[in-house]
Amino acid sequence: MACGDDGKLSLDSIRDSLIRQEDTIIFNLIERIKFPINPSLYKQQLPSSSNISGSLFQYLFQETESLQSKVGRYLSPEENPFFPDNLSDSIIPLTKCTPVLHPAAASVNVNEKILDIYINQMLPLFCTEADDDANFATTAACDIQLLQALSRRIHYGKFVAEVKFRDSTDEYKPFILAQDKDALMKLLTFEAVEEMVKKRVAKKAKVFGQEVTLNDSIEEVKGKIDPLLVSRLYDEWVMPLTKFVEVEYLLRRLD
Numbered sequence: 001m002a003c004g005d006d007g008k009l010s011l012d013s014i015r016d017s018l019i020r021q022e023d024t025i026i027f028n029l030i031e032r033i034k035f036p037i038n039p040s041l042y043k044q045q046l047p048s049s050s051n052i053s054g055s056l057f058q059y060l061f062q063e064t065e066s067l068q069s070k071v072g073r074y075l076s077p078e079e080n081p082f083f084p085d086n087l088s089d090s091i092i093p094l095t096k097c098t099p100v101l102h103p104a105a106a107s108v109n110v111n112e113k114i115l116d117i118y119i120n121q122m123l124p125l126f127c128t129e130a131d132d133d134a135n136f137a138t139t140a141a142c143d144i145q146l147l148q149a150l151s152r153r154i155h156y157g158k159f160v161a162e163v164k165f166r167d168s169t170d171e172y173k174p175f176i177l178a179q180d181k182d183a184l185m186k187l188l189t190f191e192a193v194e195e196m197v198k199k200r201v202a203k204k205a206k207v208f209g210q211e212v213t214l215n216d217s218i219e220e221v222k223g224k225i226d227p228l229l230v231s232r233l234y235d236e237w238v239m240p241l242t243k244f245v246e247v248e249y250l251l252r253r254l255d
């Protein structure tokens with residue numbers, strides 16, 4: 001949802017973007033699972049002489065975000081930082097255009113939850129527990145790409161919620177005024193759409209993860225990624241967190 005896209009705001013166009021983002025997430029997953037979990041990356045304390053606290057992963061991620069913030073990454077309402085206290089000012093000037101989202105959108109950030117689920121639940125599910133392979137920088141680069149893609153998808157819930165609110169303001173307003181989270185959750189949920197998402201991501205995982213050879217007679221071999229796990233990723237984490245973001249945004253929509 002780029003600056004100035006306000007006129008194109010529709011549930012269909014937002015859903016098209018979510019569909020395209022599935023490709024990014026699945027390709028990034030395929031890249032990450034080339035490596036084992038590499039637990040030392042997330043635990044390793046750096047030597048005290050380095051003056052850096054936290055894990056190697058945290059250091060790499062914070063420095064990446066800090067550099068990207070200098071070139072304007074977090075001026076975009078689609079982007080939400082994992083380490084908001086560590087950003088540098090942008091050297092790119094802010095473009096003046098009418099914001100699509102309500103200003104309270106800036107206070108909705110679930111990246112802490114995403115990072116916790118990613119390290120403690122997703123990596124053990126998708127990656128092998130083989131010994132560390134010491135490819136720490138490359139592994140972390142894959143993690144960062146994947147986490148940023150997951151975060152963008154989940155925080156897209158703000159745009160989904162905005163368009164649903166604009167389309168059915170009379171239905172949403174009383175529940176927002178009553179701060180009724182359960183009623184909002186029920187109203188914004190489309191189970192049939194969720195079923196399609198789960199089936200589609202499993203199919204994409206099968207297609208994107210297949211081995212491409214020039215020999216047509218070769219039997220089908222095991223793909224690079226388990227389609228059922230990708231469907232589970234969406235069912236257990238991606239869609240529930242997207243809806244959590246939608247509810248949190250709507251609760252603030254009339255502030």
Ligand SMILES: C=C(O[C@@H]1C=C(C(=O)O)C=C[C@H]1O)C(=O)O
Nearest residue numbers: 160188189190193194197239242
């Ligand atoms: C994102 C939407 O809101 C909800 C969340 C969905 C998702 O995360 O894919 C799908 C359907 C809805 O239950 C939507 O309506 O498209």
